[in-house]
Amino acid sequence: MANHTTERESVITIRGLYKSFGDLHVLRDVNLDVYRGENVVVLGRSGTGKSVLIKIISGLLTPDKGSVKVLGQEVADLNDKQLRELRLKLGFLFQNSALYDSMTVGENLEFPLVRNVKNLSRGEINRKVAEVLDSVGLKKTLHQMPSELSGGQRKRIGIARTLILNPEIMLYDEPTAGLDPITCIEINKLINEVRSRYNTTSIIITHDLTCAKVTGDRILMLLEGRFLRQGTFEEVFDTNEEQVKNFYDYNFINPPSSSHTTHAITQ
Amino acid sequence: MKSHPKSYVISKRIDNFSLRVYEAYIFTRRFFMEIFGGGFEFQELIKQCFEIGYKSLPLISLTGFITGMVFTKQSRPSLMEFGATSWLPSLVSIAIVRALAPLITSLISAGKVGSSIGAELASMRVTEQIDAMEVSAVNPFKFLIVTRVLATTITIPILSFYCAFVGLMGSFLDITLNEETNLQAYFQNAFEQITFLDIGSALIKAVAYGFTIGLVGCYKGYYANKGTQGVGEAANGAVVTSMFLIFLEEVAIVQVTNWFR
Ligand SMILES: Nc1ncnc2c1ncn2[C@@H]1O[C@H](COP(=O)(O)OP(=O)(O)O)[C@@H](O)[C@H]1O
Ligand SMILES: [Mg+2]
Numbered sequence: 001m002a003n004h005t006t007e008r009e010s011v012i013t014i015r016g017l018y019k020s021f022g023d024l025h026v027l028r029d030v031n032l033d034v035y036r037g038e039n040v041v042v043l044g045r046s047g048t049g050k051s052v053l054i055k056i057i058s059g060l061l062t063p064d065k066g067s068v069k070v071l072g073q074e075v076a077d078l079n080d081k082q083l084r085e086l087r088l089k090l091g092f093l094f095q096n097s098a099l100y101d102s103m104t105v106g107e108n109l110e111f112p113l114v115r116n117v118k119n120l121s122r123g124e125i126n127r128k129v130a131e132v133l134d135s136v137g138l139k140k141t142l143h144q145m146p147s148e149l150s151g152g153q154r155k156r157i158g159i160a161r162t163l164i165l166n167p168e169i170m171l172y173d174e175p176t177a178g179l180d181p182i183t184c185i186e187i188n189k190l191i192n193e194v195r196s197r198y199n200t201t202s203i204i205i206t207h208d209l210t211c212a213k214v215t216g217d218r219i220l221m222l223l224e225g226r227f228l229r230q231g232t233f234e235e236v237f238d239t240n241e242e243q244v245k246n247f248y249d250y251n252f253i254n255p256p257s258s259s260h261t262t263h264a265i266t267q
Numbered sequence: 268m269k270s271h272p273k274s275y276v277i278s279k280r281i282d283n284f285s286l287r288v289y290e291a292y293i294f295t296r297r298f299f300m301e302i303f304g305g306g307f308e309f310q311e312l313i314k315q316c317f318e319i320g321y322k323s324l325p326l327i328s329l330t331g332f333i334t335g336m337v338f339t340k341q342s343r344p345s346l347m348e349f350g351a352t353s354w355l356p357s358l359v360s361i362a363i364v365r366a367l368a369p370l371i372t373s374l375i376s377a378g379k380v381g382s383s384i385g386a387e388l389a390s391m392r393v394t395e396q397i398d399a400m401e402v403s404a405v406n407p408f409k410f411l412i413v414t415r416v417l418a419t420t421i422t423i424p425i426l427s428f429y430c431a432f433v434g435l436m437g438s439f440l441d442i443t444l445n446e447e448t449n450l451q452a453y454f455q456n457a458f459e460q461i462t463f464l465d466i467g468s469a470l471i472k473a474v475a476y477g478f479t480i481g482l483v484g485c486y487k488g489y490y491a492n493k494g495t496q497g498v499g500e501a502a503n504g505a506v507v508t509s510m511f512l513i514f515l516e517e518v519a520i521v522q523v524t525n526w527f528r
Binding site: 055059085098111 | 306387391394395396398399400401402403404405406
């Protein structure tokens, strides 16, 4: 890791992070550096604590132990006002998009904008809404309700809603989960477009290997509460380690031979 | 987040109950702190007031009217024994204004409005919409809780007085059909016995019930358990708890008002 990242600024720094719920030890000694401009993918089975990890990064959950620094600030030590200021620079795409279902798409998009940027004129708000809708390719949905959208469209609107505040960091929680393969490819493309257009640093949480391969500069595998392996996609999966191979099998409905698995991934 | 201590101070039940009372206290205190302190969601408040009124108006009209009418019918025979049917309007108005209207209105609203606030906020909690507000640097407490609690506190007193008016009209209908009277004479009679204290205590009751319904609904929804059954539990819990509290408040307020009579 050190060889290709040393000279870059670390925007998220996690050291010795522990988190448990009652007797359930979810995160056990997690360490992570995310450098400016990179897309880091966190891979792991469901229930391994991937969502918990980014909820801690965004201050929705508090760590039991350890240090979580975002843009140089210790998240757990921030007061309400400081946390709000930090969150302006964070975009969070929730696993189920979490669109406000009592509001239209347009109202969803302007909701964070009008409450955080004071004294915008109606024209400026509309322009900004149109701009982010355009960057996710869904101009026509402005007056629709979230319930009228497909799963992929909801994800896009969820991304647009975070982009409206020009975040520096994007946290994607399973952006392709539950989508058909074509839509997955589109969302993966969108994640890469967002990075080049908005200069974001991203953590992408997924258990989808295609998504990991297409969007990730660096992959980390979360297993039993810590990162098991990290590196580029090839580095992580070029191994005979039992747990990594198990993950393959899980994703490709148990192909018995490992050669078959490798073939499927490199396609 | 709720904490789950493993060893209990007194017993599991009493500990959990005290913990819940403490949480409710913190929640109430936060409500008062967030009302002041900038960035008021005026539009959302108006929207909520309108929705609450709209939701409960038909049922309150019907129940109020029928209660007024039936109460008049039931009271007539007893008054007739003393040849005092001319007292009907003032008897009915005292009953309606002092006791029935605030209670009917708030019990109906606890069922219709409290449950829907509980369910709405719980489903927003479950689908992470509340978390989404928080991470987009918007204060969900200001937008969701403050507006809804204020809306019930403002709207339920208005509905209460409306309910009293409709109830008196129901009573008037029954009286015109049986005794000779006209609207003006009826209202003159009806308001003869109503004092400022009656109106004041009815107002205080309605404000207290409105506040209770909003706060309990919001509390149950905001702290709903994750998962689909959390939504049903929040709706159900909002109704049961707020009705229980409303009866406690009723007893307390009536007791205090009687000291002043
Ligand atoms: N707020 C919470 N309270 C209790 N348990 C939780 C909470 N959030 C997550 N968990 C538990 O932590 C584990 C990891 O959850 P999560 O991070 O959502 O997994 P995933 O990797 O699928 O995103 C799960 O077993 C979940 O039940
Ligand atoms: Mg998850």
